[in-house]
Amino acid sequence: MEFIITAVSLLFLFANVVEVHAGNFDVTKYGAKDGANADISQALMSAWKEACQSTSPSTVVVPKGTYLLNEVIIEGPCRAPIGIRVEGTLKAPADPSQFKGDGWLTLNHIDQFTLDGAGTFDGQGATAWARNDCGNNPQCHKSPMNLRFNFITNAVVRDVTSLDSKNFHVNVLGCKNLSFQHFTVTAAETSINTDGIHIGRSDGINITDTNIKTGDDCVSIGDGSRNINIQRVNCGPGHGISVGSLGRYPNEEPVVGITVRNCTLTNTMNGVRVKTWPASPAPGTASEMHFEDIIMTNVGNPILIDQEYCPYNQCTLKVPSLVKISNVSFKNIRGTSSSQLVVKLVCSKSTPCQNVEVGDIDLTYSGPGGPATTLCSNIKPTFTGKQNPPACVNSAQSS
Ligand SMILES: *[C@@H]1O[C@H](CO)[C@@H](O)[C@H](O)[C@H]1NC(C)=O
Ligand SMILES: *[C@@H]1O[C@H](CO)[C@@H](O)[C@H](O)[C@H]1NC(C)=O
Numbered sequence: 556m557e558f559i560i561t562a563v564s565l566l567f568l569f570a571n572v573v574e575v576h577a578g579n580f581d582v583t584k585y586g587a588k589d590g591a592n593a594d595i596s597q598a599l600m601s602a603w604k605e606a607c608q609s610t611s612p613s614t615v616v617v618p619k620g621t622y623l624l625n626e627v628i629i630e631g632p633c634r635a636p637i638g639i640r641v642e643g644t645l646k647a648p649a650d651p652s653q654f655k656g657d658g659w660l661t662l663n664h665i666d667q668f669t670l671d672g673a674g675t676f677d678g679q680g681a682t683a684w685a686r687n688d689c690g691n692n693p694q695c696h697k698s699p700m701n702l703r704f705n706f707i708t709n710a711v712v713r714d715v716t717s718l719d720s721k722n723f724h725v726n727v728l729g730c731k732n733l734s735f736q737h738f739t740v741t742a743a744e745t746s747i748n749t750d751g752i753h754i755g756r757s758d759g760i761n762i763t764d765t766n767i768k769t770g771d772d773c774v775s776i777g778d779g780s781r782n783i784n785i786q787r788v789n790c791g792p793g794h795g796i797s798v799g800s801l802g803r804y805p806n807e808e809p810v811v812g813i814t815v816r817n818c819t820l821t822n823t824m825n826g827v828r829v830k831t832w833p834a835s836p837a838p839g840t841a842s843e844m845h846f847e848d849i850i851m852t853n854v855g856n857p858i859l860i861d862q863e864y865c866p867y868n869q870c871t872l873k874v875p876s877l878v879k880i881s882n883v884s885f886k887n888i889r890g891t892s893s894s895q896l897v898v899k900l901v902c903s904k905s906t907p908c909q910n911v912e913v914g915d916i917d918l919t920y921s922g923p924g925g926p927a928t929t930l931c932s933n934i935k936p937t938f939t940g941k942q943n944p945p946a947c948v949n950s951a952q953s954s
């Protein structure tokens with residue numbers, strides 16, 4: 556009898572040891588309950604706190620089910636590699652006024668981090684979109700973004716879905732070596748300001764095998780972005796894949812090393828573009844940007860450099876942009892355009908674009924207004940290979 560009890564307790568002990576080594580910190584063990592009204596914020600934070608103290612790799616697990624998650628800030632650094640695995644659906648409060656900050660789930664200062672699982676972050680954004688007046692009210696309430704990655708290094712975001720964010724789905728700030736793989740972003744075409752992934756002041760960000768359907772840019776790349784690789788991304792609906800907008804604020808850092816390759820854009824408002832504001836308060840640069848092997852279907856403004864980007868007339872076009880754009884290529888871009896103007900390369904009068912190559916373009920337009928057109932100003936591109944529509948004749952040229 557005694558022997559049996561000892562064996563059983565040994566088994567228990569062993570099981571516990573195994574569990575600790577497996578390093579899973581399941582939120583349901585910290586008070587989380589399945590159910591759309593059951594808030595798991597405290598449980599998630601408690602599980603994170605313990606996992607973060609672990610000296611061996613650990614994973615916080617949100618199992619299958621539907622949960623309410625309020626505004627949460629997850630802090631590193633931790634003592635070992637750490638992950639969050641979401642298998643269930645997390646729902647944000649629908650009312651944007653319930654948020655104090657600009658993020659729903661914010662992650663700060665974590666090294667060797669993984670966010671994965673088949674689960675979904677549902678921002679329940681419809682109420683926020685209906686109230687959004689940021690287009691004409693600079694003091695507008697800024698709704699939270701679904702996921703904010705601040706100063707995250709050596710990290711992977713894999714398989715999870717961001718649904719109906721109230722604002723940008725994902726914001727990447729100050730990160731290094733962060734990869735998005737098999738990531739999904741879904742929101743209605745009519746949703747407001749719901750950029751898929753926005754990157755700024757970050758180095759070594761990869762986005763691969765990712766599907767983005769949303770109401771604004773699928774990917775937008777802000778100042779201080781370096782070594783950004785976007786491959787096998789399907790975008791649409793949405794506003795396309797954008798560098799910028801740049802040149803609106805002082806102290807912007809250079810953008811350098813952007814590769815967009817093997818992507819498809821379908822029914823998007825724009826294709827691949829670089830946009831900068833006129834009347835920049837300070838000079839800036841954007842260089843080494845390469846857009847290659849891209850298939851477009853029914854895309855507006857498929858190839859676009861716009862240095863007169865001025866939405867809602869918030870600026871004056873009289874003063875040219877001070878952002879210097881150089882070493883850019885658009886190569887092997889094929890498909891159909893929904894706008895007559897297919898290639899628009901409008902650069903700054905004060906800092907003309909330099910070293911721009913446009914090669915193997917085959918984009919057809921079959922809508923009203925006649926054949927497809929191209930427009931170039933303050934730029935002398937190098938044209939190589941096929942050019943359909945025909946290469947642009949410069950409408951303005953600086954010396
Ligand atoms: C980038 O991060 C991944 C994931 O943590 C890691 O495996 C890889 O070694 C890192 N690369 C570098 C150059 O640090
Ligand atoms: C990111 O992409 C670049 C270019 O394809 C590649 O060299 C690099 O290894 C990738 N990094 C990660 C962490 O996947």
Ligand SMILES: *[C@@H]1O[C@H](CO)[C@@H](O)[C@H](O)[C@H]1NC(C)=O
Pocket residue numbers: 787817848
């Ligand atoms: C990328 O696109 C090119 C041209 O369409 C194609 O030859 C190549 O196989 C693609 N590569 C991948 C990894 O999809």
Ligand SMILES: *[C@@H]1O[C@H](CO)[C@@H](O)[C@H](O)[C@H]1NC(C)=O
Pocket residue numbers: 842843881882910
């Ligand atoms: C542009 O490319 C040229 C030639 O490859 C190189 O010498 C120059 O440093 C590059 N300029 C920038 C700003 O990257």
